[in-house]
Amino acid sequence: MVVGLQSPAQANFWFIQGRVLFLIIPILGTALFAYIVARRLMPLIRAQRDLRFDRPLIRLERVLKFWLGQWKHPRYRFAGTIHILIFAGFILLATRAFTLLTQGASPSFVMPGLSGEAGHVYGIITDYAATIVFLCMIVAAIRRIVFKPARYAVPARYGKGHPIDAIFLLALIAILMVADSLFLGSKAVADAQQGQSVEFLAVLSLPWALKSLLLSSSMATLQGLYLGAFLTHELTFFFLLCYRPFGIQFHVETPLFTIYFAKLDREILKPVRWGVPDEGLDQVKSFGVKSFEDFTWKHMLDFYSCADCGRCSDNCPSNAVGRPLSPRFLSIKARDYAFQHYPVFSRSRNGNSKPLIGSIYSEDEVWSCTTCGACEEECPLLVEYIDKMVDLRRGLIDDGNVPQSLQKPLKALESRGNPYGKMEKKRAEWAKTADFQQVCHVKTLDKSNGAETLYFVDSITSYDERMQSIGRATAKILDHIGENFGILGSAEKDSGHEVRRFGEEMLFIALRDHNVDAIKTLGVKRIVTADPHAYNALKHDYKDVPPVEHISQVIAREVKAGKIRFNPVEKDLVYTYHDPCYLGRHNQIYDDPRDVLDAIPGLKRVEMSRCRDRSFCCGGGGLMLFYEPKEDQRMGVKRVQMAAEAGANVIVTACPFCMANIEDAIKVAGMEGKMTAIDLAELVDKQVARE
Numbered sequence: 128m129v130v131g132l133q134s135p136a137q138a139n140f141w142f143i144q145g146r147v148l149f150l151i152i153p154i155l156g157t158a159l160f161a162y163i164v165a166r167r168l169m170p171l172i173r174a175q176r177d178l179r180f181d182r183p184l185i186r187l188e189r190v191l192k193f194w195l196g197q198w199k200h201p202r203y204r205f206a207g208t209i210h211i212l213i214f215a216g217f218i219l220l221a222t223r224a225f226t227l228l229t230q231g232a233s234p235s236f237v238m239p240g241l242s243g244e245a246g247h248v249y250g251i252i253t254d255y256a257a258t259i260v261f262l263c264m265i266v267a268a269i270r271r272i273v274f275k276p277a278r279y280a281v282p283a284r285y286g287k288g289h290p291i292d293a294i295f296l297l298a299l300i301a302i303l304m305v306a307d308s309l310f311l312g313s314k315a316v317a318d319a320q321q322g323q324s325v326e327f328l329a330v331l332s333l334p335w336a337l338k339s340l341l342l343s344s345s346m347a348t349l350q351g352l353y354l355g356a357f358l359t360h361e362l363t364f365f366f367l368l369c370y371r372p373f374g375i376q377f378h379v380e381t382p383l384f385t386i387y388f389a390k391l392d393r394e395i396l397k398p399v400r401w402g403v404p405d406e407g408l409d410q411v412k413s414f415g416v417k418s419f420e421d422f423t424w425k426h427m428l429d430f431y432s433c434a435d436c437g438r439c440s441d442n443c444p445s446n447a448v449g450r451p452l453s454p455r456f457l458s459i460k461a462r463d464y465a466f467q468h469y470p471v472f473s474r475s476r477n478g479n480s481k482p483l484i485g486s487i488y489s490e491d492e493v494w495s496c497t498t499c500g501a502c503e504e505e506c507p508l509l510v511e512y513i514d515k516m517v518d519l520r521r522g523l524i525d526d527g528n529v530p531q532s533l534q535k536p537l538k539a540l541e542s543r544g545n546p547y548g549k550m551e552k553k554r555a556e557w558a559k560t561a562d563f564q565q566v567c568h569v570k571t572l573d574k575s576n577g578a579e580t581l582y583f584v585d586s587i588t589s590y591d592e593r594m595q596s597i598g599r600a601t602a603k604i605l606d607h608i609g610e611n612f613g614i615l616g617s618a619e620k621d622s623g624h625e626v627r628r629f630g631e632e633m634l635f636i637a638l639r640d641h642n643v644d645a646i647k648t649l650g651v652k653r654i655v656t657a658d659p660h661a662y663n664a665l666k667h668d669y670k671d672v673p674p675v676e677h678i679s680q681v682i683a684r685e686v687k688a689g690k691i692r693f694n695p696v697e698k699d700l701v702y703t704y705h706d707p708c709y710l711g712r713h714n715q716i717y718d719d720p721r722d723v724l725d726a727i728p729g730l731k732r733v734e735m736s737r738c739r740d741r742s743f744c745c746g747g748g749g750l751m752l753f754y755e756p757k758e759d760q761r762m763g764v765k766r767v768q769m770a771a772e773a774g775a776n777v778i779v780t781a782c783p784f785c786m787a788n789i790e791d792a793i794k795v796a797g798m799e800g801k802m803t804a805i806d807l808a809e810l811v812d813k814q815v816a817r818e
């Protein structure tokens with residue numbers, strides 16, 4: 128008869144004493160893991176600099192929010208809840224796993240602080256944690272095998288999916304939970320049979336269920352299960368640890384660091400080279416990313432951390448309209464490249480510096496991005512895409528690979544300061560129409576003719592006949608509220624916002640420096656613009672210019688102060704507001720335009736399913752007005768359909784680029800007469816109650 132259970136440390140496994148075996152397995156497992164991780168870090172060591180060591184407290188706060196607090200996961204309610212449960216389970220079980228592993232060599236080990244009553248409470252909590260994690264594994268496996276959410280699918284052009292890998296990982300975790308629970312359950316039954324005090328197992332938990340199943344088992348069976356469960360737990364734990372850096376499951380370890388080092392000023396574009404000032408760019412031999420090693424170490428860490436959850440691509444407008452771009456695969460392909468070219472167990476191919484374009488990425492893929500930021504907004508791990516896109520474009524531009532359709536606008540920007548190639552002296556002609564001049568006079572500022580406020584118009588509003596109406600409406604609003612304002616006229620050049628996102632850094636610098644010099648000579652106290660792209664450039668890309676506001680902010684403030692009142696709108700129209708990416712996602716201006724609309728008497732407003740930080744790009748960002756992408760459908764058409772589905776017949780936006788795309792899309796979708804578009808400034812100018 129067996130008296131009490133023999134502990135794993137006392138038992139012999141294949142003639143090796145447990146105490147020795149369970150010392151060797153953790154040492155070997157940890158050493159192997161350390162070696163694998165060191166190998167995985169090799170490309171990061173060879174990568175470009177990235178200065179991410181500032182503001183540690185803010186970074187820690189973000190770790191607490193986005194890693195520990197899983198802040199973004201509930202954006203996908205079901206999958207997010209499962210993830211939070213698994214994550215919380217892992218965190219709770221970490222101490223129990225460590226205790227169990229240590230008890231292999233030292234059976235009496237108890238985690239400090241977890242003896243006595245505290246240990247019992249912790250035991251109950253972790254019994255439930257193991258149960259929840261186990262059940263979540265089953266649910267996740269059913270989702271992968273049976274329901275297969277569309278965002279997990281791998282389109283043929285991106286290779287094959289790896290559902291078996293995913294199932295294998297889920298199975299390993301499930302085995303870990305069962306082994307842990309069986310260890311406790313078999314011990315509890317044996318202790319009860321021997322008349323010893325029995326550790327309380329949480330009712331209806333997995334250990335409790337296994338205990339109930341084993342109640343009539345013999346001591347010999349219980350002994351076998353007890354030791355088998357311990358050995359299985361030990362081996363599975365270290366196998367999992369060392370297996371994870373070989374695939375998507377590496378994201379279990381890396382996100383803590385990815386989130387800690389995540390970009391704090393998301394709206395500021397990455398410099399060409401960290402630590403190289405603009406004046407030193409002439410000395411930089413190669414711009415942007417051409418080979419894998421041109422990525423920064425943080426961007427490589429992003430590749431390792433991507434969980435392949437598909438949320439970024441699910442929200443990417445380029446992906447939605449069939450352009451050859453899916454941000455998820457931008458990461459997955461780069462991660463596969465790193466694994467292939469920096470193998471763990473061979474040094475033969477390390478760092479072969481192949482050009483990325485043509486091997487893992489295509490030119491169309493890189494040009495298809497509108498820099499809308501939807502992917503970054505959605506990613507629960509704060510993986511960055513826009514900087515990578517811009518860096519890849521910088522590399523292409525540096526090698527002279529400019530898409531045909533963009534060559535002309537770029538040349539025009541260089542020679543004339545606008546993408547249309549129009550004369551500088553015609554820049555202010557929008558303000559010179561006879562009708563307009565009867566109601567509003569816009570002065571052109573210079574050293575001798577000053578004003579408090581500069582209205583920065585930018586190219587599209589200055590030269591595009593349709594958008595000039597937005598310029599006139601903006602000027603009339605500023606005039607109505609008594610603003611002492613003026614424009615730069617022919618001294619203004621394009622803000623360079625799109626040029627920079629297109630990857631033409633030197634041209635951007637030339638445009639920026641010209642505008643900054645021109646603005647500085649005026650001595651204005653603030654800048655107003657109706658163009659979110661200009662707003663973003665002036666606010667984040669320019670330095671040493673006065674504070675800038677978008678016209679929607681100015682109007683909202685004046686409405687609140689009672690300086691702007693409105694006449695009622697026609698009652699039978701239903702309005703919806705389209706958030707421009709560079710006003711909403713990039714600058715968090717969501718409420719001001721809505722507040723203005725809601726202040727107009729009789730205006731009925733509905734929200735589209737994708738609004739605010741999930742707004743769907745119109746397709747205009749990053750010089751996209753001039754680029755002819757390969758796509759199944761225009762983004763604007765999709766957006767107009769969303770407005771119609773919401774029951775709207777007027778789309779209000781606050782960006783000339785959005786206006787160009789949306790009006791065009793209304794025609795393409797055959798919805799003329801059923802749907803119209805209007806800029807917020809135009810609507811305000813139309814409805815404002817003038818004395």
Ligand code: SF4
Nearest residue numbers: 433434436437439506
């Ligand atoms: S980048 Fe982020 S959102 Fe996209 S698949 Fe990876 S983890 Fe998911």
Ligand code: SF4
Nearest residue numbers: 443496497499500502
């Ligand atoms: S920035 Fe927008 S278009 Fe570009 S990859 Fe992200 S979601 Fe897609």
